[in-house]
Amino acid sequence: MPTDEQIERVRELVRSVPEGAVTTYGDLAEAAHLPSPRISAWIMKHDSSDLPWHRVVRADGTPAPHIAAKQLELLRHEGVPVRDGRVDMKSARATLTP
């Protein structure tokens, strides 16, 4: 289990992603000093209901399949460049500032 600090750190980072931008599980893991992107995913799954969870996508810009539909709609709604079911990471990827 990730430590409470790690969890809070990731939650803070997600909160810091501005509207119209996105981040990735890998970026979160790096910024929060987690040992693996899977931990970011674990945290998002269990403790993200009160966060802008839709701003977290995979490294290739595709959202996790089970939430893809809703997520893409939310992202489009806030002006994120979505083309053919994937986010244009080159322009939408947020810079995570510790």
Next chain:
DNA sequence: TTTGTGACCTGGA
């Protein structure tokens, strides 16, 4: 204890 399964990522073919 071991094994399989995931909101994952990278590098090589």
Next chain:
DNA sequence: ATCCAGGCCACAA
């Protein structure tokens, strides 16, 4: 562009 293998780590059975 796509596919696969290997690494990763927490958890449930």
